Amino acid sequence: MTHVSKLTFYGSALLVGAGLLGLTTSAQASATYPPKLQLALEAQVGKPLCVPQCLACHQTNLGGIGTLNVFGQNLKTYGKLMIREPDNVGAKVKAYFDAVKAAEGTGKMPNGDSDGDGMSDEMEIANGDSPSVAFPGGVSLFCPDIKYGCAGGRIAAVRPPRDGIGLLGGALTALGLTATRRWRRARRNQSR
Ligand SMILES: [Ca+2]
Structure with missing residues (x-):
């Protein structure tokens, strides 16, 4: 050369x-979002959860504008959760799930089942499943980074x-x- x-x-x-x-x-x-989202979702489902990654609300772990998945889009549309307001994550997540409860039985959106697989977002999150990927594809997908590093001997195939x-x-x-x-x-x- x-x-x-x-x-x-x-x-x-x-x-x-x-x-x-x-x-x-x-x-x-947006590194402050995951722990805030964890606290908000723990309050919602009433049990300890992992720290969700960007994939919780985005299509990839790169995150970014215009990459929301269906659950992230529902949080934005019905909970009014926006970018650059990590301090409001708790209130906005609660607002989304409150809106879901208010819409129950009315046939109106939001129906609380973002991926449309018949299982509610709340139940999927409590199980560690992705509310954005229909069953069975979303099983155990809510915290892929955690699974990669320490899943009781199970190692994910690829690093995020x-x-x-x-x-x-x-x-x-x-x-x-x-x-x-x-x-x-x-x-x-x-x-x-
Ligand atoms: Ca679902």
């Missing part, structure tokens, strides 16, 4: 790595994508920064 192409390669690695780290950071920007992207971003950024330092040192030595 020539000197110039080396610089281009390491520079690209730095940019891509920083970009991926930015992506990870933006996904984790957010971790992979974070590691890749960190590695590429480190590679780019190391190369930049080497290049500066080499230039300093040349100019002496």
Whole structure:
């Protein structure tokens, strides 16, 4: 690899790595939501729960705008739960389930069964199942990260994508920064 192409390669690695780290950071920007959601749902179902991941309300663990799953969309539509208001998660989650109870027997939305599989969101969450993925696909899907790390000997097949992207971003950024330092040192030595 020539000197110039080396610089281009390491520079690209730095940019891509920083970009991926930015992506990870933006996904984790709502890191306060999961524990707040855990408390709100525990109050709702009356039993201890895991800390739900972004998948609880989003289509992937990257989260982000425009990626709500059906349960997340129902929390937004009927509970008025919005982005960047973690302090209101408890009240908004309660508002959703209150709206579900108020609509019972009326045939009006919300019916409290986001994925339409006949089992209520509340019951699925209490069982650790996803309220967004119809039975049997959503069984034990509510806390996939927890299952990956410590599920009594059961290990999930793949690591959640957010971790992979974070590691890749960190590695590429480190590679780019190391190369930049080497290049500066080499230039300093040349100019002496
Ligand atoms: Ca359901």
